[in-house]
Amino acid sequence: MIPVELPPNLITHFYRGGANIAALRRTSTDNAFQPEEWLAATVGRMGETGTGLSRLATGELLRDLVIADPGRWVGPDHGARPDAGDVGVLVKLLDAGQRLPVHVHPDRAFARSHLDCPYGKTEAWFVLDADAAADGAVYLGWNSDVDRADLDRARDEQDSDWMLARMNRIPVSRGDGILVPAGTAHAIGAGVFVAEAQEPTDFSILLEWSITTATRDESHLGLGFDRVMPAVSLQRMEPDEIAALTLITDLDARSAEPISLLPAPADPFFRLALVAPAGAPVAVDAGFTVALVLAGTGTARGTGAIELAAGGLYAVPHAFGDWTVTGEVSLLLGRPGVGWPRTLGDPGGATVASSR
Template identity: 60%
Template sequence: MIPVVLPPNPVQHFYRGGDRIAALRGIVPQTDRQPEEWLAATVSRFGDPVTGLAVTADGAFLRDLVAADTAGWIGPGEGRDASDVGILVKLLDARQRLPVHVHPERGFAARHLDCPYGKTEAWYVLETEPDCAFYVGWNQEIDRDELDRRRDAQDSEWMLAHMNRLVAREGMGVLVPAGTAHAIDGGIFVAEVQEPTDFSILLEWSVTTSTREESHLDLGFDAVMPAVSTAHLTEAELATLVSDAGTRPAGSAFRSLLPAVADPYFRLTDAAAGGTSTDTRPAGFGVVLVTDGEGALVGVDGRIDVARGQVLAVPHGFGDWRVEGDAAVLLGEPGTGWPQTLRDGGVR
């Protein structure tokens, strides 16, 4: 099997952005509200059966290709279903601040949403404007009743003031565990890797086009608020969620761009062939974004030429593979031990 080159898949949203995605992917934006692209996605937006799904140049859904040959695409075993690839990768290019929101963890999703995945996620900073920041977790213990009142009052200032502010730097990797309140300033362009769902609890819907009744996963706030952590995320704990590996130039060996605690959920690595070749990546499903240069992906089953801005879905059937030429790549892959970990409860 050979990797599949995927055409651009911009996603409309309530917030402004997308010009940096368009520049990287070589497209002309249709509006100033195409701030996301879902890369090689086999899942869709919450409540929408189609939006977000990756489509091949021939018009086929990648989801259907995977379902038709699960072993060829992901290898032994099966995830949630025959089209599950264990990861969702996005480009997110925000030109305005995103709302304070939370994603549920796996236990909550299994009990309330009939899904074995929650939505732990991570960001890798591709570009940022000066002094733009992530808001991650509470900077003190939060009273649940007070949070309910501030949520109902849509007190954005209170929420942001009670969160840890983390200034973004190019090459920074940040893990956001499920249950953690978070927001992103406008001006930051990231590659986002996450569990393959679209579950969000909006604590701050007033800066979006959503209503209160569209902000709680159709479950009601009484049901979803227990999924929101009110614990103090200390400076020491926050430090374990941050990696600066990507602030240094990439080499020929694939290196992790995220803290080690992300590994059970997903992996994000990079490498640069540097005119020769990278080391070999083991067979498995992967999402490749070519961030610079030209070259080729070379596997046991052949090779495919690549160039900056391309996105490819790499099947398990491509075998062990490497990058040749002058190309530099980002690679998103499912978590260590997936899909067995999804079945045996190895990640909770």
């Protein structure tokens, strides 16, 4: 069983962007609001039928292929929810043509109790490019403890200045990896292009919607703000916490083994790695993988062989076996977390201590 190549899957969203994605994936955008591509996605947008799901060039849904043969796609554990085509991870390209709104994602405990889902939405950003002239920064957590009543007021009045003034603004550069624990207020600044790994859901609580095409009624997961605001951390994120959530990588490095792109606390949730052979083949363990060719050309060999070229995207099944990569290529790999899917049966199996 060999990897399947996937055509572009750009998503129309409530904020602007998309030019960097179109350039990488060698396609074009349909409008100014296509800032995301969902890569090898078997989960769709919340409340919408089909939006976000990846299709093969034949029109078949990748999710349907996984549902039909979960063992060969995700391995003998058959995933956490084989009937849903669960592969344990969602990877996106996100090209911020404007600053994203301040928002928060719930954790697994909240998702289990309120949304009937074993996944929350811890996520991570790996910066592919950042334009300092546009903003070139991300916003992560509060820089001081905030009062719930004050935050409720700022949300209701859409007081963006109040929220941003209380957040940690972090200038970023190509090669920066940052973990965003569930419950943490965050935003991405204009001019930042990232590969995003996340738990496979579309759960977002918007504290700020006025800079987007979204509405208040679309901002609280259908639960109302009184029920969702307990999912939002009010505590200051300390500098040492931010440091522990950050890893800097030379994206031009060559290596004899895959290079981890995210800090270790991300490992229970998902993994991102760079494969960039230094001459000899680089070995990759068997397992479902989202593989995006960032640059160059090469070959992936497992139970068969495929040729890799810049901009190509592949869903790699577990049944491809242990595989190797050769050539002058830079390949981004997204995979489920360590111990998945067993960690979903353990409420403490995937936590980020710094999310508090």
